[in-house]
Amino acid sequence: MQNALLVVAHGSRREASNDEVRALTQRLAAQSNGQFDAIACAFLELADPLIPAGIDDLVAQGASRIIVLPYFLSAGRHVAEDIPEIVEACRAHHADVEIAIAPYLGADDAVIPVLLSLAASEVRR
């Protein structure tokens, strides 16, 4: 197993919100067309697995390259500082594994047509 994707969300005290992220990750894996050998999710805080455990698990599965994908809408402290710091600590534990951080979701203008589509669906009701 080579390439792995770890979707990282904030985590919530509301377990239904964490389950939403887990379900999204499963649908993402189903639609990924083999782009990754493994796809999992992890949380910055408040829910399991936390990011280090998520990375450990992918490494245990044989991942040699892991993309960490922040499921966040804005570049706040979590995206700018917390996730990079945690990932850097994980790199120290897995020196033979390449761990990269992808742009966060809100950074991509591709969300714009999604938003317009959602708005249009409401207009048509």
Next chain:
Amino acid sequence: MQNALLVVAHGSRREASNDEVRALTQRLAAQSNGQFDAIACAFLELADPLIPAGIDDLVAQGASRIIVLPYFLSAGRHVAEDIPEIVEACRAHHADVEIAIAPYLGADDAVIPVLLSLAASEVRR
């Protein structure tokens, strides 16, 4: 002026995050192809304008129908309770204006290809 869109984000103590939402709203307006007569953003808390002020402003511009679009990734208390309660109070103040709430961003599977594209952009580096 008839149809208006109000993008509603959480709001942050970090003004750069609020400015990200404002900039996204401008890009969204530029790409909306006249789907709405006015497009603005508002915040649930911590930033201006708050939702009632955002709705008041659109009504003052002549909006007779307003779509509130929650820029949120999960259906937590904010999406499920807070935004609907605030919108309901606004309806009472603007009985002649139709105010609808669109599905929140994270509810739409259209985010999945966006996520895969972001991950792929990192893989290609």
